[in-house]
Amino acid sequence: xxxxxxxxxxxxxxxxxxxxxxxxxxxxxxxxxxxxxxxxxxxxxxxxxxxxxxxxxxxxxxxxxxxxxxxxxxxxxxxxxxxxxxxxxxxxxxxxxxxxxxxxxxxxxxxxxxxxxxxxxxxxxxxxxxxxxxxxxxxxxxxxxxxxxxxxxxxxxxxxxxxxxxxxxxxxxxxxxxxxxxxxxxxxxxxxxxxxxxxxxxxxxxxxxxxxxxxxxxxxxxxxxxxxxxxxxxxxxxxxxxxxxxxxxxxxxxxxxxxxxxxxxxxxxxxxxxxxxxxxxxxxxxxxxxxxxxxxxxxxxxxxxxxxxxxxxxxxxxxxxxxxxxxxxxxxxxxxxxxxxxxxxxxxxxxxxxxxxxxxxxxxxxxxxxxxxxxxxxxxxxxxxx
Amino acid sequence: xxxxxxxxxxxxxxxxxxxxxxxxxxxxxxxxxxxxxxxxxxxxxxxxxxxxxxxxxxxxxxxxxxxxxxxxxxxxxxxxxxxxxxxxxxxxxxxxxxxxxxxxxxxxxxxxxxxxxxxxxxxxxxxxxxxxxxxxxxxxxxxxxxxxxxxxxxxxxxxxxxxxxxxxxxxxxxxxxxxxxxxxxxx
Numbered sequence: 001x002x003x004x005x006x007x008x009x010x011x012x013x014x015x016x017x018x019x020x021x022x023x024x025x026x027x028x029x030x031x032x033x034x035x036x037x038x039x040x041x042x043x044x045x046x047x048x049x050x051x052x053x054x055x056x057x058x059x060x061x062x063x064x065x066x067x068x069x070x071x072x073x074x075x076x077x078x079x080x081x082x083x084x085x086x087x088x089x090x091x092x093x094x095x096x097x098x099x100x101x102x103x104x105x106x107x108x109x110x111x112x113x114x115x116x117x118x119x120x121x122x123x124x125x126x127x128x129x130x131x132x133x134x135x136x137x138x139x140x141x142x143x144x145x146x147x148x149x150x151x152x153x154x155x156x157x158x159x160x161x162x163x164x165x166x167x168x169x170x171x172x173x174x175x176x177x178x179x180x181x182x183x184x185x186x187x188x189x190x191x192x193x194x195x196x197x198x199x200x201x202x203x204x205x206x207x208x209x210x211x212x213x214x215x216x217x218x219x220x221x222x223x224x225x226x227x228x229x230x231x232x233x234x235x236x237x238x239x240x241x242x243x244x245x246x247x248x249x250x251x252x253x254x255x256x257x258x259x260x261x262x263x264x265x266x267x268x269x270x271x272x273x274x275x276x277x278x279x280x281x282x283x284x285x286x287x288x289x290x291x292x293x294x295x296x297x298x299x300x301x302x303x304x305x306x307x308x309x310x311x312x313x314x315x316x317x318x319x320x321x322x323x324x325x326x327x328x329x330x331x332x333x334x335x336x337x338x339x340x341x342x343x344x345x346x347x348x349x350x351x352x353x354x355x356x357x358x359x360x361x362x363x364x365x366x367x368x369x370x371x372x373x374x375x376x377x378x379x380x381x382x383x384x385x386x
Numbered sequence: 387x388x389x390x391x392x393x394x395x396x397x398x399x400x401x402x403x404x405x406x407x408x409x410x411x412x413x414x415x416x417x418x419x420x421x422x423x424x425x426x427x428x429x430x431x432x433x434x435x436x437x438x439x440x441x442x443x444x445x446x447x448x449x450x451x452x453x454x455x456x457x458x459x460x461x462x463x464x465x466x467x468x469x470x471x472x473x474x475x476x477x478x479x480x481x482x483x484x485x486x487x488x489x490x491x492x493x494x495x496x497x498x499x500x501x502x503x504x505x506x507x508x509x510x511x512x513x514x515x516x517x518x519x520x521x522x523x524x525x526x527x528x529x530x531x532x533x534x535x536x537x538x539x540x541x542x543x544x545x546x547x548x549x550x551x552x553x554x555x556x557x558x559x560x561x562x563x564x565x566x567x568x569x570x571x572x573x
Binding site for chain 2: 019059120123135137138147152155201244248250
């Protein structure tokens with residue numbers, strides 16, 4: 001399907017609660033780092049795919065255009081995508097078709113988020129997610145949808161909080177080895193269970209933080225990729241799908257849009273048995289239970305089985321199917337769009353064997369990154385391979 | 387094309403040949419502490435948005451709101467997929483065709499899921515938890531729920547599968563809004 005497209009370079013800033021740098025500066029740091037990582041310059045970049053969250057966060061009109069100078073867009077074809085939390089992984093799909101189509105030889109993909117600007121707390125920037133007439137008069141807060149989903153998931157499969165807390169423990173500990181991590185910590189299951197209750201069943205340590213940060217990756221067609229690196233990481237498949245915005249009509253224990261996006265990406269990649277053909281996964285984990293739901297949506301295990309997989313150590317960094325070896329959003333941080341692209345960057349390092357202390361034990365030649373967002377309705381998936 | 391000569395970040399010390407394998411970068415970004423921010427150690431410019439909106443009720447939701455004012459929960463029916471839907475809509479998003487009629491539903495239902503929420507939108511704590519829930523409405527197709535609040539119940543005794551009934555505002559105080567239902571109590 002189209003020309004082969006590889007990731008040849010990546011860069012990322014440290015994820016922090018509040019950065020001195022502006023969004024433009026964060027974008028510049030990540031973009032420059034990505035170029036340097038593969039010895040390329042902006043002259044060699046054909047177009048730019050930018051992913052970043054709502055203008056509301058920053059209080060600027062057309063935030064993509066505002067950031068553009070830092071993302072190397074000057075004088076270049078540029079397009080911004082935004083599909084909620086799904087953006088970081090979608091932006092790679094967007095860059096992929098720019099290059100796969102043959103229109104461009106290379107594409108710089110940049111994702112940036114600066115959530116700290118919104119006062120007093122970025123959570124309020126999400127309140128407009130709820131329907132203005134049928135929901136907002138009830139004065140909802142964003143945590144509700146996650147708490148409602150988490151409770152449904154726990155109830156449907158008879159799971160306990162500790163079954164889910166294992167994910168937070170794994171990811172926050174994995175992040176201890178990530179030099180860009182914001183909230184890595186050697187937490188235990190007890191720490192998670194004893195943390196402040198926000199919206200039961202959601203407790204403080206079940207949740208990823210608000211963050212500032214940027215990530216960039218460089219995509220190239222095969223001839224460019226072979227010239228700039230010995231170790232291209234190929235985009236074997238990508239997919240994205242949307243579920244209805246009538247979220248109270250959905251089965252909240254399962255993410256159908258993730259399954260549909262995965263089916264699309266697997267078909268393109270020739271993956272017919274994901275559990276055995278995918279060797280490492282970076283599913284979206286803004287909350288601990290989401291990693292479990294997404295493993296099921298990605299068909300890496302049966303419905304309701306992901307908690308057992310985690311308890312058995314299968315998803316640990318030295319397990320048979322390492323999941324979020326980066327530390328995920330729970331450990332590295334959650335600058336929305338950048339967090340999704342961080343997952344793609346992690347697969348790049350893992351598949352090239354360059355993840356250092358985070359390197360997974362098993363041999364891996366194929367991985368999947370996935371993000372999810374908006375009113376729990378967007379699924380985005382990218383399959384990478386070497 | 388003139389290239390900007392910005393100050394090099396630390397990452398520039400890397401080259402593709404000499405890049406250390408693991409991890410191949412020095413992530414930068416200057417993190418500020420709450421203290422830096424609160425005590426004005428860094429210069430911050432502030433602005434408050436003044437954005438006001440007036441949303442039209444819409445065709446289908448308009449009729450739903452009229453129903454609420456009369457103390458009724460209205461849904462719509464699609465003859466093709468045989469779903470009875472709430473909240474009502476002018477068209478079926480599955481079949482992508484106009485809906486085929488209106489149905490009066492019960493003001494009772496089943497708790498599909500709920501939360502005990504101890505924080506406000508800006509993460510300030512409250513003593514008594516709010517109990518938001520998705521309530522599947524009796525008379526609609528299975529799984530058709532709306533978001534609302536539970537009340538008149540000890541939060542610790544709420545469970546998924548609990549039967550509940552709407553507690554309406556007195557008729558004279560209803561205004562055609564989702565808040566015409568005060569909350570849902572155990573049946």
